[in-house]
Amino acid sequence: MLGLGELELKVMDVLWAAREPLRVRDVLEHLSDERKLAYTTVMTVLDHLHTKGWVRRTMSGRAYHYTPARSREEAGAGLLREVLDSSGDAESVLLHFARSVSERESELLRRALNQSPEQPDGGPS
Structure with a gap:
């Protein structure tokens, strides 16, 4: 994702997959399968993500607990x-994008564009 380095994106992947707020140590444990990282490295990455507005943190006891500031879908949008x-040239970008989507993605876009603003879930009003 734009604005995120490789390790930052891996940390965000861990947080997006989590069902609850995570401590630095929790994130480190999820990442340790891929490569050996220092606790301070993960702590620094989480601090940078907090500064960039990608994560929220709350103090619980003596440790911060981290959660994504927005969902993966919201971040992508x-x-x-x-x-x-x-x-x-937003028109040109959108046209290039539209030519690259799959049939399923195209159908999702058509449905979304046909929804009235009062029906964000696609259901009857």
């Missing part, structure tokens, strides 16, 4: 919004 806003 926000990044797409940034690309469109900064492209200088």
Whole structure:
């Protein structure tokens, strides 16, 4: 994702998959399967993610507990919004994107565009 380094994205993946807030040590345990990382490295990454607004943290006892500031889907949509806003030619970007989507994705877009603002879930109003 734009604005995230490789390790930051891996940490976000751990947080998005979690069902509850995680401590640095919890995140480290989930990441240790892939490669050996120092506790302080993960702590620094989480601190940077907090500064960037990607995670929220609350103090519990002597340790911070981290949660994503937004869902993976919200983050993806926000990044797409940034690309469109900064492209200088949103129409061209959208047309290139539309040509790259699968049939299923195309159908999802059609349904979303056909929904009225009062029906965000697609159900009857």
